Amino acid sequence: MSKEKDKKSKNKKEKENKIMSETSSPLLSEETENETVSPEVVPPLSPEEILMFRKLVSFLGSMFDTQSPAEPQVIYQEKIVEKEVEVIKEVIKEIEKKVEVQLIDPIRNDLSSSLNVLNLVRNDADFSTWWVSANDSEGEQMLKLTAVLAQWRNIEDVWDKLASRCKEKKRPATESELALLHGAVAIFNKSLSADSQACLMSVRIGDEYNYEKHQRGTSQGDKITAEWLPSLQNAAGEVVKKVVVATAD
Numbered sequence: 001m002s003k004e005k006d007k008k009s010k011n012k013k014e015k016e017n018k019i020m021s022e023t024s025s026p027l028l029s030e031e032t033e034n035e036t037v038s039p040e041v042v043p044p045l046s047p048e049e050i051l052m053f054r055k056l057v058s059f060l061g062s063m064f065d066t067q068s069p070a071e072p073q074v075i076y077q078e079k080i081v082e083k084e085v086e087v088i089k090e091v092i093k094e095i096e097k098k099v100e101v102q103l104i105d106p107i108r109n110d111l112s113s114s115l116n117v118l119n120l121v122r123n124d125a126d127f128s129t130w131w132v133s134a135n136d137s138e139g140e141q142m143l144k145l146t147a148v149l150a151q152w153r154n155i156e157d158v159w160d161k162l163a164s165r166c167k168e169k170k171r172p173a174t175e176s177e178l179a180l181l182h183g184a185v186a187i188f189n190k191s192l193s194a195d196s197q198a199c200l201m202s203v204r205i206g207d208e209y210n211y212e213k214h215q216r217g218t219s220q221g222d223k224i225t226a227e228w229l230p231s232l233q234n235a236a237g238e239v240v241k242k243v244v245v246a247t248a249d
Contacts (some may be wrong), residue, residue, distance in 0.1 A: 004113075020218040114146065114183070115138075116179070117145070117149075117179075117180060117183030117184065117186075119181055120176055120180040121145060122141070123176070124176075124180065126203050127158070127161075129244060130148075131144060131145055149184050149187040149188050150187070150191050150193050150194055151188075152188065152234065154182055154184075155185060155188050155232070156232065156240065156241065159181065159232045162180075162229055163215070163229050163241070163244050166217060166228040167217055170217065170218075172228040172229070175227050181200065182200065187231075193218050196236070197242060198233060198237060199231070199233050200232060200233070201233055201243065202227055202243070203228070203230075203231075203232055205224055205226065206223060206224060207223075208222060208223065209221070209222050209223065209224055212242075213243070214241075214242055214244075214245050215242045215243065216246075216247055218246050218247055218248070220249065221247030223249070224246060225246050225247060225248045226245065227243060227244070227245055228245060228246060229243065230243055231243040
């Protein structure tokens, strides 16, 4: 056992000497840089020096073998924030204003009163059936109406029809009926001279009833209380249709 122990000790010492020889040359070269190396043999290290050298090697080895923990790496990531932005656009809208200019037709302006009579006739069921056709244009209707009212007997027919309505309904003629009668007489007078014109005559309220001049709308009374339809006088100045009145005691 002692021989094996001595043998191990000897091997160990040889290894140490070998390490010393390998490491001593660099150290010596650093110290003797720029100097001439002596050819003399370097004496071996003492046991104390070897021991210190071993400790130094061990210390250096521990420093190189120990790996310092990796420092945590901080990664910065840019944060992208998407935000909806409402864009308000100002739109200037040009509004084209159209102005309709109605040109005045001089002929239509001259016939305005006759055209009003035509509208009254078209709105009256009885007279529109007699004198105008819905299939005709406005111009054709106006021509036909003028031709009809140019005849005196048709003017009397207008008066008779309105008088019958007043007596049947026990009322005076309406505003539109009176306008139609006056318009018909005016159209008839277009065919006459200015000194011989047909006309409508009214009566004074409160006058005494006279059968030669008046027609009763009611059955009794001697005082005129209302006029239901004016009398019709021809171009010769003769009253051909007496005024229709309401009477009372």
